[in-house]
Amino acid sequence: MVTVAIAVPCPASAFTLRVCADPNNLPFSNQAGEGLENKIVAIVASELHAQVVYTWWAERRGFIRETLNAGKCDLVPGTLSGMDMLRTTRPYYRSAYVFVTRAADRLTIGSLDDPVLRNKKIGVQLIGDDGANSPPAHALAQRGLVDNLRGYPIYGDYANPSPGRAIISALDRGDIDIAVVWGPTAGYFALQDPQKLDITPVASSPDQFLLPMVFDIAMGVRKDDEALRDEIETALSRRRADIATVLKEYNVPLVVSGTKEPKKP
Incomplete structure (x- = not known):
């Protein structure tokens, strides 16, 4: 302290x-x-x-x-x-979770139910010391996409000057195809990224009241x-x-x- x-x-x-x-x-x-x-x-x-x-x-x-x-x-x-x-x-x-993709990939994602997600590696944020899942991680797991998910701690490695950037760095490297990220984090690191990134809001879904994205x-x-x-x-x-x-x-x-x-x- x-x-x-x-x-x-x-x-x-x-x-x-x-x-x-x-x-x-x-x-x-x-x-x-x-x-x-x-x-x-x-x-x-x-x-x-x-x-x-x-x-x-x-x-x-x-x-x-x-x-x-x-x-x-x-x-x-x-x-x-x-x-x-x-x-x-x-x-x-008020903000929301968003999909982040490489602009060069020209991916169009309509919602958490979009079929395009089924054959992509998806980065999601893990929250807290125990690695609890974020709302998008829960929602995607409920849709049978557990094997597609890759988790990145929301606070990241404190040895880095911007530990929260880990999930965007993984997207840059090609470790994942799509990242689902809390809006302010995504927007900020997209501004600084060496390649152009597309940000698409996570659309409302029937389970939004149990797993809010906003x-x-x-x-x-x-x-x-x-x-x-x-x-x-x-x-x-x-x-x-x-x-x-x-x-x-x-x-x-x-x-x-x-x-x-x-x-x-």
Whole structure:
């Protein structure tokens, strides 16, 4: 664990906004402040005239319990809206899982039920220390495609500067033909890729309520900290346009509120 103050211009009377985040988890956060959540936290802090102090903690099982709920910080950005362990703000963006393919392959994928998937190697993300399957991995396994799947940990090898890129690197090498990736991760690494990649939203399916592919993203505070939640929520609302600019810069595929289908980045 490392605690570091991040300079955000603010008056002498500013309060300290203590934030817990992963130090090596691009596109979301890193210790250099290069992640999209770092940028959005800075926007919020500017609106609140606050100085940001980060506690860096690898985002693994027990992250909320060992950081926010242990009193090491007061705010966690980039959480699922309505997460039970937290009091969350209204969502500030909504994204979805997407198919990622090499543009040169000219693959067209209509849905998780598309016959083209049956003879392709498909990369899926594994979540957590125990390698739990992501919603697309579960959905594809239920469709009899277990032998087609190749798993890549969502957090990857911490020795690498961008461990979350592993699944896209596998696509580049030809180890897999298709990757099914959380939208912000896919959009960000596609921007940087040496070859052109196509991103196609995972379409809604009959099992979407049991295995959702679309998620609302919010910020979280401790359950009893309603006052801070309200302050953060107000700041997010007031700076909506600036946050939208950050999401566009990071190529995040967005889903319009009230719909199930994401827009292509």
